[in-house]
Amino acid sequence: MKLYGAPKPAPNPRRVRMFLAEKGIDLPETPIDMSKREHKSAEYRQMNSLGQVPTLLLDDGTAISETVAICRYFEEIQPEPSLFGRTAAEKANVDMWVRRIEFQLMSPVGNFWRHAHPYTAALLTQFKEFGESNRAAYSNAQRWLDGELADREFIAGDAFSMADICALSTVDFAHWIGLDIDAERTNLAAWHERIRARPSASA
Amino acid sequence: MKLYGAPKPAPNPRRVRMFLAEKGIDLPETPIDMSKREHKSAEYRQMNSLGQVPTLLLDDGTAISETVAICRYFEEIQPEPSLFGRTAAEKANVDMWVRRIEFQLMSPVGNFWRHAHPYTAALLTQFKEFGESNRAAYSNAQRWLDGELADREFIAGDAFSMADICALSTVDFAHWIGLDIDAERTNLAAWHERIRARPSASA
Numbered sequence: 001m002k003l004y005g006a007p008k009p010a011p012n013p014r015r016v017r018m019f020l021a022e023k024g025i026d027l028p029e030t031p032i033d034m035s036k037r038e039h040k041s042a043e044y045r046q047m048n049s050l051g052q053v054p055t056l057l058l059d060d061g062t063a064i065s066e067t068v069a070i071c072r073y074f075e076e077i078q079p080e081p082s083l084f085g086r087t088a089a090e091k092a093n094v095d096m097w098v099r100r101i102e103f104q105l106m107s108p109v110g111n112f113w114r115h116a117h118p119y120t121a122a123l124l125t126q127f128k129e130f131g132e133s134n135r136a137a138y139s140n141a142q143r144w145l146d147g148e149l150a151d152r153e154f155i156a157g158d159a160f161s162m163a164d165i166c167a168l169s170t171v172d173f174a175h176w177i178g179l180d181i182d183a184e185r186t187n188l189a190a191w192h193e194r195i196r197a198r199p200s201a202s203a
Numbered sequence: 204m205k206l207y208g209a210p211k212p213a214p215n216p217r218r219v220r221m222f223l224a225e226k227g228i229d230l231p232e233t234p235i236d237m238s239k240r241e242h243k244s245a246e247y248r249q250m251n252s253l254g255q256v257p258t259l260l261l262d263d264g265t266a267i268s269e270t271v272a273i274c275r276y277f278e279e280i281q282p283e284p285s286l287f288g289r290t291a292a293e294k295a296n297v298d299m300w301v302r303r304i305e306f307q308l309m310s311p312v313g314n315f316w317r318h319a320h321p322y323t324a325a326l327l328t329q330f331k332e333f334g335e336s337n338r339a340a341y342s343n344a345q346r347w348l349d350g351e352l353a354d355r356e357f358i359a360g361d362a363f364s365m366a367d368i369c370a371l372s373t374v375d376f377a378h379w380i381g382l383d384i385d386a387e388r389t390n391l392a393a394w395h396e397r398i399r400a401r402p403s404a405s406a
Contacts, residue, residue, distance in 0.1 A: 049351065050303065062292055069299035076291030088279030089265050096272035100253065115333070130318070130330035148252065 002057040003070075004044075005029035011173040012067045013054045017203035018165045019071040023078055029054075068098060071162060083162045097156040097163035105145065105167060108137035109174045117177050138174065142185045149187040153194065160198075168195045205260040206273075207247075208232035214376040215270045216257045217406065221368045222274040224403035226281055232257075271301060274365060286365045300359040300366035308348065308370060311340035312377045320380050341377065345388045352390040356397065363401075371398045 005013035013029065020027055032038045032053050040051045047063040048055045056064045056073060064070050075084045085091040114120055115131025145167075149155070155163040171181065171192055181189050195201060208216035216232065223230055235241045235256050243254045250266040251258045259267040259276060267273050278287045288294040317323055318334025348370075352358070358366035374384065374395055384392050398404060 049347065050307070056295075058292060060292075062296070064292070064295045064299055066299040066302040069295045069302060072298050073291050073295035076294055088276050089261060089263075089267070091279055092259075092267045092272045092276035093265070095275050096267055096269040099269040099272060104253070125336075127330060127333035127336065130333035133328075133330065144252065 001027065001059055003027050003029050003054060004032050004047075004057070005054045006032050006034050006039075009173055009176045010034065010053065011169040012052075014203060015067045015165050015169045016054050016056075016070055018169070018200045019074065019083060019162065021200035021203045022081065022083060022160070022165070022198075023074060025074060025078060068102075068162065068166075071165075083160070083165075085156075085161065094156045094161045094163055097161070098166055101155065101163055101166040101170065104141045105138070106170045108134040108141060109170055109177070109179060112138065112179060113173075113177050119177075135179065138179055139182055142182055142188055146185040146188045149191050153191075155191075160195075164195050165200075168192070168201060172196075204230065204262055206230050206232050206257060207235050207250075207260070208257040209235050209237050209242075212376060212379045213237065213256065214372040215255075218270045218368050218372045219257050219259075219273050220406035221372070221403045222277065222286060222365065224406040225284065225286060225363070225368070225401075226277060228277060228281060271305075271365065271369075274368075286363070286368075288359075288364065297359045297364045297366055300364070301369055304358065304366055304369040304373065307344045308341070309373045311337040311344060312373055312380070312382060315341065315382060316376075316380050322380075338382065341382055342385055345385055345391055349388040349391045352394050356394075358394075363398075367398050368403075371395070371404060375399075 003016065005016065008014060017029065032044065034053065038044060039048075039053050044055075045051050047057060048065045050065065052065055054065070054067060054070060056070045058064070064073055072084060075082070079086075083094075085094040112131055112134040114124070115126045116128055116134065117131075120126065145155075152158065154160050155167050174180070181192060206219065208219065211217060220232065235247065237256065241247060242251075242256050247258075248254050250260060251268045253268065255268055257268070257270060257273060259273045261267070267276055275287060278285070282289075286297075288297040315334055315337040317327070318329045319331055319337065320334075323329065348358075355361065357363050358370050377383070384395060
């Protein structure tokens with residue numbers, strides 16, 4: 001089994017590294033040099049037609065991409081500690097929260113990075129006004145999430161889960177591109193302190 | 204158990220109805236009148252703080268939203284016929300394809316609807332130029348998916364899965380808002396004919 005990834009600040013490979021650290025699975029990452037566009041090479045695209053990082057290559061040649069799908073594979077082969085829930089309702093609840101974090105919180109951060117950040121401007125056509133509008137969208141998402149976190153410790157409820165990993169990588173990547181937690185979002189800030197204190201957060 | 208949904212052309216409730224039809228689960232939808240903004244009411248938001256449709260309300264009061272999370276709940280309580288895969292590798296592969304369809308194919312269609320369609324213009328601030336750019340993004344996604352479908356019957360491989368449901372609802376909603384399958388994408392068009400011929404497609 002081989003895990004192709006890339007170092008910080010790339011948020012998706014980090015999600016997988018955090019997940020593996022929480023599971024106690026030791027699988028060193030095979031680094032892909034994104035600055036040399038190795039992920040867009042013909043060889044890499046044989047495994048992953050979209051040329052994205054990370055990719056998990058199984059011993060039988062099956063290639064799994066998409067961060068959450070890769071983590072789900074590890075959850076299946078090593079269920080404990082559970083990070084996607086155990087019962088049908090728990091599993092649905094964690095999946096709901098992973099998706100809410102991705103669609104509500106990650107999406108504006110990704111749009112800002114793609115359409116408003118100077119780094120991306122050099123590589124791709126941007127729609128700046130749209131990109132800038134995602135500052136407000138990210139703030140709105142924070143307000144909503146802050147309310148949700150008023151009476152619980154973790155994103156999906158009483159237990160740490162994949163949803164916390166997705167949210168942490170989003171908030172930290174957002175900070176790296178200049179989008180911070182708004183001062184009034186004290187529940188979100190307290191959650192961030194709790195999660196970044198976990199050993200897995202340094203992955 | 205109660206399933207709150209909305210009739211066609213809303214693509215998300217349709218994905219759940221198709222999934223239930225494929226499973227042979229008879230659970231009539233409790234309709235939410237989106238034209239009357241019932242999904243944004245305080246009462247509905249008690250179940251779903253984002254005010255989105257569909258929502259599944261379990262008998263113990265647990266509310267599950269996010270279409271794929273709802274379907275995953277039904278997969279857990281009734282595994283056959285499998286629509287999310289059976290082994291760890293199959294589950295990861297289907298999840299990968301569901302996500303690829305959502306991020307590559309649904310995302311440009313959703314952006315076009317949100318930022319370029321006249322219906323939405325009356326309700327929300329649009330970034331038209333960005334919205335229009337999603338025509339090309341949807342065409343690019345079609346080209347990629349058409350290549351993937353050159354040598355297989357279904358999106359995720361040899362078996363019908365949740366990924367086909369996601370892709371069908373996307374292609375049909377795109378058609379409804381004026382984005383069609385490009386003439387040269389014959390593999391995609393053939394796949395579309397196969398899937399829309401299934402009884403569940405009328406759900």
